[in-house]
Amino acid sequence: MTTVLVFLDHAGASLAKSERELLSLGASLGEVTVALAGDADQAYLDGVGSYGVQEVHRPEAAVSEVLVAGKAAFLDATARSTGAGIVLLGNSYEAKEIAARVGVRIEAGVITDVVALAADLTATKSDFAGSYTVDCRVTTDVAILTVKPNSFEAVEAGLPSPPREVRVPVNVPATVARVTGRVDKPVSGRPALTEARVIVAGGRGVNGDFGPLEDLADALGGAVGASRAATDAGWIEHSAQIGQTGKTVSPQLYISVGISGAIQQKAGMQTSKVIVAINKDADSPVFEIADFGIVGDLFAVLPQATEEIRKRGL
Amino acid sequence: MDEATAGGLRIAVLVKHVPDAQFDRHIGGDDLTTVRAESILSELDEYALEAALQLVEAHGGPAAGHRVTAITMGPAAAVAAVKKSLQIGADDGVHLTDEALNGSDASATSKALAALLRHLGAFDLVLTGMASTDGETSLVPAQLAERLDLPQVTFAASLELTAAGSGWTLGARRDNDTYAETIEATLPALVSVTDQINEPRYPNFKGIMAAKKKQIQVLSLADIGLQQDEVGLAGSWTRVEAAAPRPPRSQGVVITDEGDAGVRLVDFLAGQKLL
Ligand SMILES: Cc1cc2nc3c(=O)[nH]c(=O)nc-3n(C[C@H](O)[C@H](O)[C@H](O)COP(=O)(O)OP(=O)(O)OC[C@H]3O[C@@H](n4cnc5c(N)ncnc54)[C@H](O)[C@@H]3O)c2cc1C
Ligand SMILES: Nc1ncnc2c1ncn2[C@@H]1O[C@H](COP(=O)(O)O)[C@@H](O)[C@H]1O
Numbered sequence: 001m002t003t004v005l006v007f008l009d010h011a012g013a014s015l016a017k018s019e020r021e022l023l024s025l026g027a028s029l030g031e032v033t034v035a036l037a038g039d040a041d042q043a044y045l046d047g048v049g050s051y052g053v054q055e056v057h058r059p060e061a062a063v064s065e066v067l068v069a070g071k072a073a074f075l076d077a078t079a080r081s082t083g084a085g086i087v088l089l090g091n092s093y094e095a096k097e098i099a100a101r102v103g104v105r106i107e108a109g110v111i112t113d114v115v116a117l118a119a120d121l122t123a124t125k126s127d128f129a130g131s132y133t134v135d136c137r138v139t140t141d142v143a144i145l146t147v148k149p150n151s152f153e154a155v156e157a158g159l160p161s162p163p164r165e166v167r168v169p170v171n172v173p174a175t176v177a178r179v180t181g182r183v184d185k186p187v188s189g190r191p192a193l194t195e196a197r198v199i200v201a202g203g204r205g206v207n208g209d210f211g212p213l214e215d216l217a218d219a220l221g222g223a224v225g226a227s228r229a230a231t232d233a234g235w236i237e238h239s240a241q242i243g244q245t246g247k248t249v250s251p252q253l254y255i256s257v258g259i260s261g262a263i264q265q266k267a268g269m270q271t272s273k274v275i276v277a278i279n280k281d282a283d284s285p286v287f288e289i290a291d292f293g294i295v296g297d298l299f300a301v302l303p304q305a306t307e308e309i310r311k312r313g314l
Numbered sequence: 315m316d317e318a319t320a321g322g323l324r325i326a327v328l329v330k331h332v333p334d335a336q337f338d339r340h341i342g343g344d345d346l347t348t349v350r351a352e353s354i355l356s357e358l359d360e361y362a363l364e365a366a367l368q369l370v371e372a373h374g375g376p377a378a379g380h381r382v383t384a385i386t387m388g389p390a391a392a393v394a395a396v397k398k399s400l401q402i403g404a405d406d407g408v409h410l411t412d413e414a415l416n417g418s419d420a421s422a423t424s425k426a427l428a429a430l431l432r433h434l435g436a437f438d439l440v441l442t443g444m445a446s447t448d449g450e451t452s453l454v455p456a457q458l459a460e461r462l463d464l465p466q467v468t469f470a471a472s473l474e475l476t477a478a479g480s481g482w483t484l485g486a487r488r489d490n491d492t493y494a495e496t497i498e499a500t501l502p503a504l505v506s507v508t509d510q511i512n513e514p515r516y517p518n519f520k521g522i523m524a525a526k527k528k529q530i531q532v533l534s535l536a537d538i539g540l541q542q543d544e545v546g547l548a549g550s551w552t553r554v555e556a557a558a559p560r561p562p563r564s565q566g567v568v569i570t571d572e573g574d575a576g577v578r579l580v581d582f583l584a585g586q587k588l589l
Contacts, residue, residue, distance in 0.1 A: 097452065132341055132557055271560075307576070308576055
């Protein structure tokens with residue numbers, strides 16, 4: 001049976017949805033072993049074990065104080081010692097970069113942004129900002145795949161059970177960049193953008209006031225995103241940016257509010273299932289890709305919609 | 315040691331020639347490779363070039379002996395990306411071009427660019443964009459750092475250099491989803507920059523005229539000591555098997571708010587079972 005190595009980083013109190021998706025995907029492909037870069041408490045490890053994972057490999061040396069290269073050296077060592085045929089990672093910038101370096105180190109092909117995977121490991125992804133669907137394959141013995149959240153089912157896990165811990169010696173390269181400081185960003189309590197079922201995104205039209213968008217997002221259990229115009233203006237965290245140089249999202253529902261729909265914005269959201277656009281300019285290009293468009297003032301439309309949802313007790 | 319005696323900085327900026335996203339982009343041919351008509355200098359690489367020019371300006375300008383070299387790998391037409399970089403302000407350019415490079419994936423691209431950089435000799439700093447706007451993988455910078463054994467400082471949202479002893483140290487900021495990091499490294503290093511780092515300048519008339527006199531070195535695989543089958547489709551570790559344009563989204567209903575659009579939105583969401 002193929003050994004599938006799943007790389008996990010930044011362990012939280014419990015497994016995140018995207019981590020459960022990775023473990024479930026891994027289990028459908030072979031026997032899963034986990035490479036865990038950071039520290040984790042017992043509940044998290046038990047959660048990993050509930051997916052049938054018998055072994056969690058952890059670095060002997062601290063690898064997080066070095067940018068990317070340390071974690072890549074660790075994953076390289078683990079891929080070799082476990083003889084993994086498939087290595088799965090998440091799709092964050094950092095995960096892609098770790099995949100990139102491990103690919104060079106073990107001479108394996110890397111495919112990023114995977115949204116579907118056939119039994120023969122043909123991977124499907126989007127190209128050109130969602131305007132193409134591409135099937136590709138790794139031609140080397142080992143395949144390294146970074147998987148987009150929300151693409152695979154997180155199958156219900158079994159009973160929590162503690163996996164065995166294996167310490168892996170790591171040779172961190174000497175020529176590295178060091179992380180000298182780390183500042184946590186405020187947490188919102190809303191779902192993560194890349195995992196959210198519903199996203200309400202605001203642009204320059206919001207004019208500094210995301211309040212009505214947050215209210216609607218909360219009524220729908222969704223996340224709040226933004227165009228670059230809104231993040232550049234400092235109205236909302238840069239990590240909320242959706243588009244070419246921000247996040248690529250494909251939620252069930254994307255509500256675009258006061259956003260004109262520039263090509264770089266569309267690049268990050270046009271694979272959403274259903275798109276709703278609210279804009280006061282009827283000629284806005286965003287209406288070309290909207291399933292339901294409203295020409296109107298967001299400050300009138302959003303509060304009414306939020307109130308209506310609450311009234312219907314939904 | 316002060317900056318003048320620290321010696322001139324040699325900065326390589328990697329610029330890619332990519333299909334312009336303002337037009338429809340296509341994948342075609344027997345090998346399912348990118349169709350390269352209507353191509354431009356990747357706009358995300360303009361941030362890397364601007365970062366290089368700003369570093370030079372912050373440390374005594376060209377008079378201090380610094381040199382910015384724009385480097386591209388691609389077919390004949392890709393030289394346009396280097397020419398544009400020279401107009402914007404790079405000092406000289408290099409174009410790696412060879413039939414055998416066609417169809418290179420990230421690993422083959424990084425292999426060729428690494429061999430090219432080794433061939434060109436000591437750079438203090440290799441600057442790249444955060445992603446190519448066609449490949450969009452962000453794999454190449456990390457793979458270059460790995461192959462060239464350079465400190466990797468990727469997705470820099472800010473960047474500064476300080477002369478230290480006989481060399482330079484680098485400071486950068488990097489934004490992740492849940493935290494921001496400050497990064498330090500000593501040169502030589504590889505740095506990729508995001509679109510948060512600066513506001514790229516446009517070429518002006520003087521720059522366009524000056525560019526005509528700047529040198530572009532054209533190199534082939536043989537020049538940099540690589541075999542044909544080490545790169546291109548033959549040297550790639552991934553293969554495209556099928557590519558299909560996604561049907562364009564069809565426009566849905568557009569209504570004009572007459573005081574009840576909020577309620578009608580909720581009706582629509584209920585109809586789609588999205589509540
Ligand atoms: C290299 C590069 C990368 C980029 N990356 C991204 C990216 O990742 N994501 C991104 O989004 N952009 C990106 N951009 C920027 C992009 O080109 C656009 O400039 C940006 O998306 C515009 O944001 P906007 O739609 O919010 O603002 P605008 O284009 O100014 O649109 C604002 C809209 O709000 C509407 N409006 C105003 N008031 C109201 C109201 N009261 N009610 C309803 N509607 C109202 C207006 O009619 C208008 O359509 C990038 C650009 C470059 C060059
Ligand atoms: N063919 C190329 N020529 C020059 N630079 C490149 C090339 N391919 C990639 N790069 C550099 O690597 C960065 C990331 O590209 P990618 O990994 O393809 O997303 C780009 O922004 C460029 O700076």
